[in-house]
Amino acid sequence: MDRILLAHGSGGKLSHELIEKYFLPYFRNPFLELLNDQAVFDIHSRVAFTTDSYVVDPVFFPGGNIGDLAINGTVNDLAMGGAKPLYLSAGFILEEGFPIKELEDILSSMKDAADSAGVIVVTGDTKVVNKGKADKIFINTSGIGVIEKPINISAHNLKVGDKIIISGPIGEHGIAVMAKREGLEFEKEIRSDTAPLNSLVSDMLSASCDIHALRDPTRGGLATILKEFAISSNVGIVIYEDKIPVKDEVRGACEILGLDPLFVANEGRLAASASPDAAEAILKAMRRNKYGKDAEIIGEVVSEHKGVVILKTLIGGKRIIDMLMGEQLPRIC
Amino acid sequence: MRYIDEFRESEYANGIIDKIHSISKKNVKLMEVCGTHTVAIFKSGIRELLPKTIKLISGPGCPVCVTPMADIDKAIVIARQKDVIFTTFGDMMRVPGSLGTLQKQKADEGLDIRIVYSPLDALKIARDNKDKKVAFFSAGFETTTPTIAATVFQAYMDSLKNFFILPVNKTVPPAIKALLDTPELGLNGFICPGHVSVLIGSNVYKFIAEKYKRPAVISGFEPVDILLSIYMLIKQIEEKDAKVEIEYKRAVTPEGNKKAMGIMRDVFEPCDADWRGIGVIPESGLKLAKKYKGFDAVEHFGINIPAVEDKTSCNCGDILRGLKEPPECKLFGKACTPENPVGPCMVSTEGSCAAYYRFAGKDN
Numbered sequence: 001m002d003r004i005l006l007a008h009g010s011g012g013k014l015s016h017e018l019i020e021k022y023f024l025p026y027f028r029n030p031f032l033e034l035l036n037d038q039a040v041f042d043i044h045s046r047v048a049f050t051t052d053s054y055v056v057d058p059v060f061f062p063g064g065n066i067g068d069l070a071i072n073g074t075v076n077d078l079a080m081g082g083a084k085p086l087y088l089s090a091g092f093i094l095e096e097g098f099p100i101k102e103l104e105d106i107l108s109s110m111k112d113a114a115d116s117a118g119v120i121v122v123t124g125d126t127k128v129v130n131k132g133k134a135d136k137i138f139i140n141t142s143g144i145g146v147i148e149k150p151i152n153i154s155a156h157n158l159k160v161g162d163k164i165i166i167s168g169p170i171g172e173h174g175i176a177v178m179a180k181r182e183g184l185e186f187e188k189e190i191r192s193d194t195a196p197l198n199s200l201v202s203d204m205l206s207a208s209c210d211i212h213a214l215r216d217p218t219r220g221g222l223a224t225i226l227k228e229f230a231i232s233s234n235v236g237i238v239i240y241e242d243k244i245p246v247k248d249e250v251r252g253a254c255e256i257l258g259l260d261p262l263f264v265a266n267e268g269r270l271a272a273s274a275s276p277d278a279a280e281a282i283l284k285a286m287r288r289n290k291y292g293k294d295a296e297i298i299g300e301v302v303s304e305h306k307g308v309v310i311l312k313t314l315i316g317g318k319r320i321i322d323m324l325m326g327e328q329l330p331r332i333c
Numbered sequence: 334m335r336y337i338d339e340f341r342e343s344e345y346a347n348g349i350i351d352k353i354h355s356i357s358k359k360n361v362k363l364m365e366v367c368g369t370h371t372v373a374i375f376k377s378g379i380r381e382l383l384p385k386t387i388k389l390i391s392g393p394g395c396p397v398c399v400t401p402m403a404d405i406d407k408a409i410v411i412a413r414q415k416d417v418i419f420t421t422f423g424d425m426m427r428v429p430g431s432l433g434t435l436q437k438q439k440a441d442e443g444l445d446i447r448i449v450y451s452p453l454d455a456l457k458i459a460r461d462n463k464d465k466k467v468a469f470f471s472a473g474f475e476t477t478t479p480t481i482a483a484t485v486f487q488a489y490m491d492s493l494k495n496f497f498i499l500p501v502n503k504t505v506p507p508a509i510k511a512l513l514d515t516p517e518l519g520l521n522g523f524i525c526p527g528h529v530s531v532l533i534g535s536n537v538y539k540f541i542a543e544k545y546k547r548p549a550v551i552s553g554f555e556p557v558d559i560l561l562s563i564y565m566l567i568k569q570i571e572e573k574d575a576k577v578e579i580e581y582k583r584a585v586t587p588e589g590n591k592k593a594m595g596i597m598r599d600v601f602e603p604c605d606a607d608w609r610g611i612g613v614i615p616e617s618g619l620k621l622a623k624k625y626k627g628f629d630a631v632e633h634f635g636i637n638i639p640a641v642e643d644k645t646s647c648n649c650g651d652i653l654r655g656l657k658e659p660p661e662c663k664l665f666g667k668a669c670t671p672e673n674p675v676g677p678c679m680v681s682t683e684g685s686c687a688a689y690y691r692f693a694g695k696d697n
């Protein structure tokens with residue numbers, strides 16, 4: 001089996017071969033092809049810019065791998081600002097001995113993810129480190145997007161009366177990764193929800209620009225971002241347990257693992273706070289998009305209990321929802 | 334499907350809540366003995382759905398919370414021995430003893446302390462590291478203890494010479510007895526733990542009804558299970574009845590799991606045990622039976638640590654017995670938070686202080 005050697009990162013012949021033979025075929029575009037140290041392009045608009053690193057363990061999990069995660073994650077970070085993602089960079093840190101076949105699988109899913117999100121990778125970098133100095137493969141992606149609509153989307157911008165919307169069932173990514181890592185098998189395989197959300201956001205914005213906040217509930221889950229919303233905007237949030245979509249298999253797995261789905265990571269979901277008049281139209285638009293077909297209104301923004309998120313339980317009680325506390329489950333993104 | 338189920342569940346729950354309201358006349362204090370119940374009660378917001386006549390009190394049913402400082406100190410001293418790999422359930426890492434916490438010792442002194450999910454993981458580490466001595470922090474009630482017993486038995490059969498345990502296991506019925514022997518607590522009934530009872534059965538609780546004339550109901554962990562158990566208790570109290578009932582019929586039998594209990598009784602035998610904040614409860618602990626003494630880490634390493642006094646102003650003892658509610662502790666939510674716990678009730682996710690802090694809020 002062909003494996004990554006230290007020489008693949010030396011900048012010499014093998015480095016070139018790696019790029020020409022493996023990276024370029026997947027990412028080929030006029031910017032990258034020049035193999036300059038930078039990509040040069042014009043942008044005449046408000047720009048959003050973001051970066052994120054991906055170190056997920058295991059690298060391959062049901063429903064995806066570190067590659068599509070790295071593309072989707074950065075696409076989503078841009079989309080959550082209402083931006084249209086355009087150009088991405090990709091930096092790779094490879095551990096000596098990493099199978100080239102696996103690298104190709106990762107690159108291929110990166111290409112597919114980039115294609116479906118409508119973005120291109122315009123610049124990149126590869127380093128190889130000694131065995132044991134990294135865990136298989138780490139990827140950093142940065143991205144640039146443009147904001148074309150007159151919008152102000154921010155966690156500081158929630159308004160009393162807003163409806164809280166979630167784009168689909170929660171907890172699938174975190175559970176898929178954890179189940180794979182712990183070697184747990186469930187009757188029905190739980191797959192990561194990793195997906196690019198820019199088309200969904202664009203559909204939502206076409207329905208109405210009265211979206212006040214958007215965020216993808218990754219690490220820390222839905223609970224954590226709602227708490228961030230409440231604190232940043234100094235408002236209260238009430239959500240209803242019976243409205244929050246959770247698939248049965250995720251609920252079951254959470255029970256076994258002792259987790260609360262509200263705190264489990266997602267990679268293809270978004271939560272929005274939108275003005276009450278626009279919420280229904282936005283929900284309809286979301287349900288027409290394949291990434292929002294199970295969207296639900298799960299709660300609302302209130303003027304009481306500022307900075308606090310309250311969950312109305314199934315049986316009519318209530319409890320406080322705080323941020324994820326204590327030990328972060330190891331590397332799920 | 335989900336929505337139909339959930340609708341039914343909330344309808345059903347509301348029906349039980351209405352019934353509780355209509356039959357409850359006397360002021361009563363009910364104790365949920367088990368930490369998992371405490372969490373479920375807070376998570377579903379049951380307390381505020383009950384009539385004012387019913388007060389729910391969280392009991393000592395979290396093995397982490399009742400581990401005394403001296404036992405944490407023993408763990409640290411064992412972990413410091415040469416060539417030792419010390420293994421423990423995660424929650425124990427952050428419980429403070431007088432020498433600090435295992436977590437801090439690991440960071441400060443670079444001790445080889447590893448979190449395991451099962452005692453069998455510890456056994457595997459011992460098999461894989463024959464040149465090291467592997468010690469396992471054996472904590473837990475009757476739910477976890479049989480697995481630990483089976484692990485020790487396995488080590489015995491394999492004549493493994495580098496595996497040891499630090500036994501701090503405890504049993505639930507003697508603790509309930511001790512609570513009943515404290516009249517100032519004024520407990521009128523018990524919600525008994527479902528999963529412990531799967532193992533020990535319901536017969537062992539008979540003394541609650543027969544000797545102390547109090548009702549006890551063994552409950553499952555879904556909100557409706559707990560509501561139904563509360564209803565069953567109130568009904569007994571209002572009808573001046575006292576018997577042991579099983580709500581969690583889908584899993585609990587009067588006799589329990591004889592096989593699991595058999596292996597537990599083979600490997601361990603009862604001893605007096607110190608419960609953090611509560612004191613020594615006779616026959617409430619477990620030590621290794623003679624045949625298995627060779628696996629006792631305390632004996633093997635010759636550890637001798639006397640009981641230490643808790644000098645913090647932690648009120649866990651009063652909280653574990655239901656004399657105080659977490660917010661009545663001066664440190665609650667201030668010096669003591671889940672990130673920075675002073676007492677064990679704030680460390681364990683099943684501890685009363687942590688459950689209160691997470692689900693009812695620190696300002697409540």
Ligand code: SF4
Pocket residue numbers: 646647648649652659662663664665666669670674675676677678679680686
């Ligand atoms: S709040 Fe902290 S210090 Fe106070 S009783 Fe609870 S655990 Fe102990």
